Amino acid sequence: MENDSAYYALPDPKQAQLWVDRTPDGFTMDFKAFGSITTHPIDPTRLPKAIRETLPAAAQEKRRLYPKDLPPDVRDEIHARFWISLEPMRKARKLGAILLQYPDWFVISHQNKDEILRARERLPDDRLAVEFRNETWMSERNRAETLEFLTDHDLTYVSVDEPQGFPSSVPPVAAVTSARLAIVRFHGRNAENWKKKGLSAAERFDYSYSKEELAEWLGKIEHLAEETEEVHILMNNCYGDKAVTNASEMANLLRAG
Numbered sequence: 001m002e003n004d005s006a007y008y009a010l011p012d013p014k015q016a017q018l019w020v021d022r023t024p025d026g027f028t029m030d031f032k033a034f035g036s037i038t039t040h041p042i043d044p045t046r047l048p049k050a051i052r053e054t055l056p057a058a059a060q061e062k063r064r065l066y067p068k069d070l071p072p073d074v075r076d077e078i079h080a081r082f083w084i085s086l087e088p089m090r091k092a093r094k095l096g097a098i099l100l101q102y103p104d105w106f107v108i109s110h111q112n113k114d115e116i117l118r119a120r121e122r123l124p125d126d127r128l129a130v131e132f133r134n135e136t137w138m139s140e141r142n143r144a145e146t147l148e149f150l151t152d153h154d155l156t157y158v159s160v161d162e163p164q165g166f167p168s169s170v171p172p173v174a175a176v177t178s179a180r181l182a183i184v185r186f187h188g189r190n191a192e193n194w195k196k197k198g199l200s201a202a203e204r205f206d207y208s209y210s211k212e213e214l215a216e217w218l219g220k221i222e223h224l225a226e227e228t229e230e231v232h233i234l235m236n237n238c239y240g241d242k243a244v245t246n247a248s249e250m251a252n253l254l255r256a257g
Contacts, residue, residue, distance in 0.1 A: 002099070002234050007032040009046040010078070011085040020092040028096035029089060030129070030183075030232060034082050036075065037119055038102050041066050051077055079122035090126070096232060097127040097156065097181055104168040108136040113149060120153055129183045131158035133168045143173070150177035159184045159224075161217065163191035174220035181232065182224040184217065186246065188237035206239035209246045211253065218257050 003019075005011070011031075019029060035042040041064040044052055051074060052060065059069045067075060089095040100119055106112055120128060130150060132138065137146045150157050157177040160170050161184070176182055188207025193199055224231045233250060235243035 001028070001096075002030045002032065002236075004032045006082070006085075007035055007040075007101075008043075010034055010048060010081050013085050013088055016086055017088040020088050020094055023094060028094055030096040030099055030234070031086060031089075032099045032101060033119070033123075034078060036065070036067055036070060036078055037082065037122075038100050039067050039106060039115060040103055047078075048081070051081075076122070079119075083123055083126075086126075095126065097129045097183065098123055099129050099131060099158065099183075100155075101131040101158075102133060104133045106132070107134050108142050108146065116155070117153065120155065127156065127178070127181050129156035129158050129181065131160065131185065132170055135167055135169055138170045138173060147175050147177055154178050154180070156181045156183055159220070160187060161185070161189070162187040163189050163194040165191065166195055168195070172217075172220075174217075174224055176224060176227040179228060181230050182228040183232045183234065184221065184224070185234045185236050188242075189213070202239045205237045206242070207237045208242045209237070209249075211249055214246065214250050214253055217250075218253060221254065222257070 023029070044055070044060060044062065044065050047055075054071075054074060055065075056071070059065055062069060070078075086095055086098075100116065102112075102116075106115075116130060132146075136142060147157060149155075155177060157175045159172070159174045159182070161172050163169060164171070174182075174184065186209065188205045188209070190204065190207040193204045193206060196204070221231060221233065233247075235247045235250075237243050237246060
């Protein structure tokens with residue numbers, strides 16, 4: 001299971017303890033990193049009051065804060081609070097991985113590689129998984145370099161199934177960059193809505209996979225399972241019951257295989 005609420009607001013350790021208490025033994029939950037950790041803009045009202053009050057006056061007045069708007073000590077505090085907030089899950093061995101999903105404008109560069117490594121340093125020990133939303137990282141020219149970089153730092157490459165033909169499109173490559181974990185995220189193939197403005201996330205991911213489309217990944221997932229200790233398959237086509245239905249269908253296909 002994946003928890004995306006952590007992307008929009010820092011989790012409360014008390015809530016994390018409730019997740020521990022209300023889930024069965026052996027359950028694991030992946031968490032999407034808080035927005036500023038992956039250079040996304042954030043709503044300042046979602047920051048804890050103690051952090052918000054330390055911001056410069058100009059930053060407090062903005063409706064969206066980018067990392068450049070945050071003093072270094074504030075960014076450090078956000079990372080620290082995010083890490084601490086998940087301690088109940090970590091202690092209970094129910095913390096799966098932390099997903100670092102970078103934005104469309106996050107191109108391959110030395111500077112952005114350093115940004116990823118800063119997240120690695122600030123979130124020690126946890127399994128970190130990196131998902132790119134810019135084609136430059138996995139272009140034929142840069143693919144080997146990207147996968148080598150992730151492998152060198154024990155960062156899981158997140159394989160994706162998503163609409164193609166956009167600058168944000170990453171090809172459906174299944175790759176192993178960590179012996180501990182592999183992740184595949186299914187975003188649907190709704191190309192019409194993928195970059196359309198004014199739509200909700202649910203509308204953008206409104207897509208139901210056919211069994212034939214899911215079957216395209218069976219060989220890839222089997223390869224990942226042979227090379228890693230664990231594979232997480234996540235359905236992000238979150239419209240109605242489409243994610244749940246496709247997850248059940250994928251599980252049946254894997255069992256039959």
